[in-house]
Amino acid sequence: MFAEKGFAATRLEDVARRADVSKGTIYVYFETKEALFRAVAREALGKRLSRAGDPGTQFDGPLSEVLPRLVSRFVGIPAETRAQAIVRMVIAEAHNFPDLARIWHDEVAMPLIDQIAGVIERSQDLDDDPSRDPRLLAFSVIGPLVMALLHRATFNAIDGFVPDVEALAAQHAQILLGGLLDKHKRKNN
Amino acid sequence: MFAEKGFAATRLEDVARRADVSKGTIYVYFETKEALFRAVAREALGKRLSRAGDPGTQFDGPLSEVLPRLVSRFVGIPAETRAQAIVRMVIAEAHNFPDLARIWHDEVAMPLIDQIAGVIERSQDLDDDPSRDPRLLAFSVIGPLVMALLHRATFNAIDGFVPDVEALAAQHAQILLGGLLDKHKRKNN
Amino acid sequence: MFAEKGFAATRLEDVARRADVSKGTIYVYFETKEALFRAVAREALGKRLSRAGDPGTQFDGPLSEVLPRLVSRFVGIPAETRAQAIVRMVIAEAHNFPDLARIWHDEVAMPLIDQIAGVIERSQDLDDDPSRDPRLLAFSVIGPLVMALLHRATFNAIDGFVPDVEALAAQHAQILLGGLLDKHKRKNN
Amino acid sequence: MFAEKGFAATRLEDVARRADVSKGTIYVYFETKEALFRAVAREALGKRLSRAGDPGTQFDGPLSEVLPRLVSRFVGIPAETRAQAIVRMVIAEAHNFPDLARIWHDEVAMPLIDQIAGVIERSQDLDDDPSRDPRLLAFSVIGPLVMALLHRATFNAIDGFVPDVEALAAQHAQILLGGLLDKHKRKNN
DNA sequence: AATGAATGAGTGTTCATTCAT
DNA sequence: CATGAATGAACACTCATTCAT
Numbered sequence: 115m116f117a118e119k120g121f122a123a124t125r126l127e128d129v130a131r132r133a134d135v136s137k138g139t140i141y142v143y144f145e146t147k148e149a150l151f152r153a154v155a156r157e158a159l160g161k162r163l164s165r166a167g168d169p170g171t172q173f174d175g176p177l178s179e180v181l182p183r184l185v186s187r188f189v190g191i192p193a194e195t196r197a198q199a200i201v202r203m204v205i206a207e208a209h210n211f212p213d214l215a216r217i218w219h220d221e222v223a224m225p226l227i228d229q230i231a232g233v234i235e236r237s238q239d240l241d242d243d244p245s246r247d248p249r250l251l252a253f254s255v256i257g258p259l260v261m262a263l264l265h266r267a268t269f270n271a272i273d274g275f276v277p278d279v280e281a282l283a284a285q286h287a288q289i290l291l292g293g294l295l296d297k298h299k300r301k302n303n
Numbered sequence: 304m305f306a307e308k309g310f311a312a313t314r315l316e317d318v319a320r321r322a323d324v325s326k327g328t329i330y331v332y333f334e335t336k337e338a339l340f341r342a343v344a345r346e347a348l349g350k351r352l353s354r355a356g357d358p359g360t361q362f363d364g365p366l367s368e369v370l371p372r373l374v375s376r377f378v379g380i381p382a383e384t385r386a387q388a389i390v391r392m393v394i395a396e397a398h399n400f401p402d403l404a405r406i407w408h409d410e411v412a413m414p415l416i417d418q419i420a421g422v423i424e425r426s427q428d429l430d431d432d433p434s435r436d437p438r439l440l441a442f443s444v445i446g447p448l449v450m451a452l453l454h455r456a457t458f459n460a461i462d463g464f465v466p467d468v469e470a471l472a473a474q475h476a477q478i479l480l481g482g483l484l485d486k487h488k489r490k491n492n
Numbered sequence: 493m494f495a496e497k498g499f500a501a502t503r504l505e506d507v508a509r510r511a512d513v514s515k516g517t518i519y520v521y522f523e524t525k526e527a528l529f530r531a532v533a534r535e536a537l538g539k540r541l542s543r544a545g546d547p548g549t550q551f552d553g554p555l556s557e558v559l560p561r562l563v564s565r566f567v568g569i570p571a572e573t574r575a576q577a578i579v580r581m582v583i584a585e586a587h588n589f590p591d592l593a594r595i596w597h598d599e600v601a602m603p604l605i606d607q608i609a610g611v612i613e614r615s616q617d618l619d620d621d622p623s624r625d626p627r628l629l630a631f632s633v634i635g636p637l638v639m640a641l642l643h644r645a646t647f648n649a650i651d652g653f654v655p656d657v658e659a660l661a662a663q664h665a666q667i668l669l670g671g672l673l674d675k676h677k678r679k680n681n
Numbered sequence: 682m683f684a685e686k687g688f689a690a691t692r693l694e695d696v697a698r699r700a701d702v703s704k705g706t707i708y709v710y711f712e713t714k715e716a717l718f719r720a721v722a723r724e725a726l727g728k729r730l731s732r733a734g735d736p737g738t739q740f741d742g743p744l745s746e747v748l749p750r751l752v753s754r755f756v757g758i759p760a761e762t763r764a765q766a767i768v769r770m771v772i773a774e775a776h777n778f779p780d781l782a783r784i785w786h787d788e789v790a791m792p793l794i795d796q797i798a799g800v801i802e803r804s805q806d807l808d809d810d811p812s813r814d815p816r817l818l819a820f821s822v823i824g825p826l827v828m829a830l831l832h833r834a835t836f837n838a839i840d841g842f843v844p845d846v847e848a849l850a851a852q853h854a855q856i857l858l859g860g861l862l863d864k865h866k867r868k869n870n
Numbered sequence: 871a872a873t874g875a876a877t878g879a880g881t882g883t884t885c886a887t888t889c890a891t
Numbered sequence: 892c893a894t895g896a897a898t899g900a901a902c903a904c905t906c907a908t909t910c911a912t
Contacts, residue, residue, distance in 0.1 A: 118398060119398065119399065120309055120310075120311060120312075120395060120396075120399070121311075121312070122309065122311030122312045123310075123311040123399060125880090125881070125882090126881075126882065126883090127881075127882095135897075135898090136897065136898050136899060137881095137882085137883090137898085137899075138883090138884085138885085138897070138898050138899060138900095139896080139897055139898070141882090141883065141884075141885095142895095142896065142897070142898095146882080146883080147881095147882065147883090202394055202395065202398075204457065205391055205394050205395060205453060205456070205457050206309055206391070206394065206395030206396075207309075207395075208457045208458065208459075208460070209307055209308060209459070209460055210308060210309070210312055212460045212461055215457060215458055215460060215461050216461050216463075218457075219457075219458050219461060219463045219464075220463075223454065223458070223464075224463070224464060227464070246474055247467070247470060247471075247474070249464065249466070250447075250466060250467065250470060250471045250474055250475075251474070253447040253450055253451055253454075253466060253471055253475070254447045254471070254474070254475045254478055256450070257446035257447030257448070257449065257450035257451070257475075258439075258442040258443045258446030258447065259446070260446065260449075260450045260453075261442055261445070261446035261449045261450060262442050262446070264394060264449075264453070265412065265442075267394070267397075268393065268394050268397040268404060268407075268408075269397065269404055269408050269412070270397075270398070271397070271398060271401045271404060272401055272404050272405050272408060274405075274408045274409075274413070275408075275413055275416070275438065277438070277439060277442060278436070278439065281436060281439060282436075282439045282442055282443070285435055285436065285439055285440070285443070286439075286442070286443045286446075288482070289443055289479065289482035289483060290478065290482055291482065292481055292482035292483070293477070293478035293479055293480065293481030293482030293483075294478060294481070294482075314905090314906065314907090315906075315907065315908090316906075316907095324872075324873090325872065325873045325874060326873085326874075326906095326907085326908090327872070327873050327874060327875095327908090327909085327910085328871080328872055328873070330907090330908070330909080331871065331872070331873095335907080335908080336906095336907060336908090496776055497776060497777060498687055498689065498773055498774070498777070499687075499690075500687060500688075500689030500690040501687075501688070501689045501777055503884090503885065503886090504885075504886065504887090505885075505886095513893075513894090514893065514894045514895060515885095515886085515887090515894085515895075516887090516888085516889085516893070516894050516895060516896095517892080517893055517894070519886090519887070519888080520892065520893070520894095524886080524887080525885095525886060525887090580772055580773070582835065583769055583772050583773065583831060583834070583835050584687060584769065584772060584773030584774075585687075585773075586834075586835045586836065586837075586838070587685060587686065587769075587837070587838055588686060588687070588690060590838045590839055593835060593836055593838060593839050594839050594841075596835075597835075597836050597839060597841045597842075598841075601832065601836070602841070602842055605842070624852055625845070625848060625849075625852065627842065627844070628825075628844060628845065628848060628849045628852055628853075629852070631825040631828055631829050631832075631844060631849055631853070632825045632849070632852070632853045632856055634828070635824035635825030635826070635827065635828035635829070635853075636817075636820040636821045636824030636825065637824070638824065638827075638828045638831075639820055639823070639824035639827045639828060640820055640824070642772060642827075642831070643790065643820075645772070646771065646772050646775045646782060646785075646786075647775065647782055647786050647790070648775075648776070649775070649776055649779045649782060650779055650782050650783050650786060652783075652786045652787075652791070653786075653790075653791060653794070653816065655816070655817060655820060656814070656817070659814060659817060660814075660817045660820055660821070663813055663814070663817055663818070663821070664817075664820070664821045664824075666860070667821055667857065667860035667861060668856065668860055669860065670859055670860030670861070671855070671856035671857055671858065671859035671860030671861075672856060672859070672860075692901085692902070692903090693902080693903065693904090694902080694903095702876075702877090703876065703877050703878060704877085704878075704903090704904085705876070705877050705878060705879095705904090705905080705906085706875080706876055706877070707904095708903090708904065708905075708906095709874095709875065709876070709877095713903080713904080714902095714903065714904090
């Protein structure tokens with residue numbers, strides 16, 4: 115509910131009703147509404163951690179194999195509305211809860227970015243252009259999918275354009291491969 | 304303030320203080336807090352409209368010239384914190400204010416996406432791969448920049464990684480160009 | 493704890509913790525918080541009864557011997573913080589618990605006052621001034637000591653003046669003796 | 682109401698009703714219930730200050746004239762229930778509000794005690810017994826009247842013995858005079 | 871038009887009380 | 892008998908909203 119309506123707009127009474135307990139029961143387990151929110155946010159986040167912090171090794175290999183696998187990780191996610199909502203919640207409440215922003219930054223966003231940057235860097239068949247910032251490369255890789263995810267989350271309730279994330283992943287991976295291997299191939303030519 | 308703290312967490316008393324008027328004065332001009340929010344959101348959004356709805360013609364030309372120009376439009380934006388905050392606000396409140404989502408979708412998001420899709424489609428030197436969805440191409444083009452924008456907006460308050468949007472724009476445009484012109488070039492080879 | 497913090501400010505959870513039982517256990521023995529309070533107050537009060545209701549006979553004798561003994565009964569009391577706190581509790585809660593006020597009045601306050609009044613009345617060497625109310629005499633006798641007791645109880649927690657009750661008792665008894673035997677002595681002169 | 686029912690047992694809704702304002706109005710003027718209580722306690726106390734802190738000069742003169750005047754100051758007080766209730770409140774809440782105890786100690790209790798001690802000390806016709814603590818003398822002087830005041834306040838609600846404070850003041854002053862001037866007179870004899 | 875004092879419905883929080891185990 | 896998890900009525904406190912001036 116926090117993810118759906120935001121922290122302030124979520125009433126504990128509704129939370130209690132949805133949890134099928136009384137309002138008082140919440141306070142048996144959480145000191146304040148904020149404490150509950152932090153716990154929820156942390157837990158929701160924790161479930162993401164496992165995926166975001168995946169050992170990069172399983173992604174090592176030629177870029178042409180690794181890249182599609184990287185982007186396709188986002189394909190399954192939009193199916194579960196939960197993840198969309200959590201990302202939205204973090205974006206919405208980051209300013210009001212800087213410590214949560216910190217955790218999300220340190221334990222979700224940056225690990226994900228660095229993992230992708232690492233995978234690409236380790237990829238052997240890539241021409242090493244030292245001018246390229248590997249972290250910005252990560253933005254190039256997952257940015258479109260993140261944007262699509264947020265597009266869905268934002269316009270969920272209304273009738274509008276719904277990007278086909280699977281198609282996007284395939285198409286984007288292909289373009290990226292072309293771009294990243296571009297010079298390399300031309301060199302070989 | 305709505306953009307910074309969200310609708311619910313923004314108190315009219317604070318708004319009044321910042322506007323150097325009394326709380327009562329707000330009600331001289333706006334029926335309710337929600338009416339004020341809608342007005343603010345619409346106006347903030349309206350300022351974006353002009354740019355987003357730009358006639359695509361000025362972007363026509365060879366992709367190698369047009370693409371860098373498209374992505375570089377995002378370079379100036381993060382400088383003004385306002386735009387970041389507005390995007391964040393829309394994402395945060397879209398669920399609670401579907402009509403705003405509607406407006407943002409119809410008058411900002413889709414025009415921007417379609418404009419970019421159009422520019423690319425009209426680009427002569429692109430090999431026409433009919434399997435490619437032009438709208439998804441737009442995601443590929445601006446997704447990384449949108450993601451960088453949101454990264455900044457979200458982790459604004461904390462000390463963390465700050466993507467260099469200008470470098471990202473340049474680098475991403477180059478990669479995209481490579482990818483999009485890939486087959487074409489090889490054909491020419 | 494009731495004596496320290498008052499009825500309303502005392503939480504049963506704290507009582508339970510201090511008694512090393514669970515909150516629920518209290519309700520095995522007492523119907524309500526009020527019932528517990530009454531029981532506690534009655535018992536604390538009961539322990540005082542024995543002394544307050546002492547047969548006055550043991551105090552009979554010449555006033556010069558009896559008076560110091562009467563006031564010195566208060567000397568030992570302030571040592572035990574409990575008694576101070578109980579008096580404070582009665583004063584604090586008398587309004588909210590009239591029945592406790594009743595009991596305290598009938599079984600503690602008045603017996604004590606009447607005992608002292610009786611002792612003084614029976615004292616042979618006192619000139620019988622019929623205009624003197626014996627009960628008011630009791631106030632004259634123990635008032636200063638009661639005040640000292642309450643002074644201690646009230647300003648217990650802060651760093652302030654602490655009356656030396658023993659010195660007060662001795663000094664006050666001496667003054668009273670002078671005053672009560674005044675005419676008598678002058679007569680004898 | 683705080684004086685009558687204590688801090689915790691006083692509901693702001695009742696306070697509001699008695700003040701003929703809404704609950705919210707209280708919060709226009711006071712941050713919290715505690716702030717309201719402190720303000721009330723301070724003000725109630727402030728009204729006493731003028732009397733307690735009276736310049737002692739007006740009481741200077743022969744003890745036989747000054748003493749009756751000192752004790753008779755308490756005669757008027759019990760008539761107004763307010764003062765009784767305030768003293769009761771202080772005794773009841775001193776533990777929960779140490780800072781109020783501090784103020785009451787510094788600005789009411791001790792000034793009163795020291796004033797009386799000073800008056801007696803300055804009194805010329807008193808034999809100077811250096812062994813006597815002047816502050817304890819103050820207890821001897823006003824203790825009975827304080828006790829009578831509290832007796833009334835405590836057993837206000839029930840039907841019991843009501844000390845005649847006026848008679849007590851007269852009688853106690855007379856006894857004290859006898860006791861304090863005792864040796865002196867005998868010397869002169 | 872602008873104010874700011876007053877409002878009261880709404881919400882977070884407390885805590886005496888219950889009861890299945 | 893003892894527990895502690897659960898309760899919900901009660902209460903402190905907030906804040907959008909009103910309105911006389």
